[in-house]
Amino acid sequence: MYDVLRADRCISVHSLEARVPFGDLAFVDYVMHIDPEKKMNTYGKGKYLLRKAFDKGYLPESILMREKAAFSDAVGHSLSDELKAYAECCYSDKEFEQKCKQYDFAKPFTKESLLYREIFEKYYPHQAHMVKDFWMPNQAWEGCQVNDPSARFLANYGDSGK
Known part of the structure; x- marks a missing residue:
């Protein structure tokens, strides 16, 4: 309720984005002890280890391994296309x-x-x-x-x- 909001505001003011749940000290310690070779993207899929961590039936394969949308398109391609079409009509x-x-x-x-x-x-x-x-x-x-x-x-x- 407090620390996450404070971290978000303090970091956002400098145009950065925090992933507060990943800031847990035990989690950071765990990740820092993973063999660096395994953290290299040699799998052809970004964030592979994080995706693999959830490959236990928590999420459907289609969601778990989908391509990441770029920040500019995170609202979805259909909304972006509809906004362009709307502007064309205006x-x-x-x-x-x-x-x-x-x-x-x-x-x-x-x-x-x-x-x-x-x-x-x-x-x-x-x-x-x-x-x-x-x-x-x-x-x-x-x-x-x-x-x-x-x-x-x-x-x-x-x-x-x-």
Whole structure:
């Protein structure tokens, strides 16, 4: 009730994420004594040992070994697709071009980004300068030259969501 919330707030303020249940000292001690070779991802599946720990009938195989969704898609591909479709219905191409012209900082580049910008402006008028940039893959990295924040458009994304 107290320590977890405090840890969450203290760590989150520095843009980090704690996995508090994994911070149990006995658990940490146990994990630190596992042969480092076994902790290397030579299994072709991320978090293999953690998945294997639950391979005792607790979870269906389809959930236990499913591909991890990237942070950008954790709400599910269908919701992301529906939001894009909704944004497409909100603006004609002409409206999109006109509305984008009113922004001289962080100009929306898709109808979806315009929708989010308008929602942001509704609740935080004239505060966009506080947001440094769009949440997008780093264009300087190989395979990240995409025009969508969703990780599933990256060349190395894998089979998540299939």
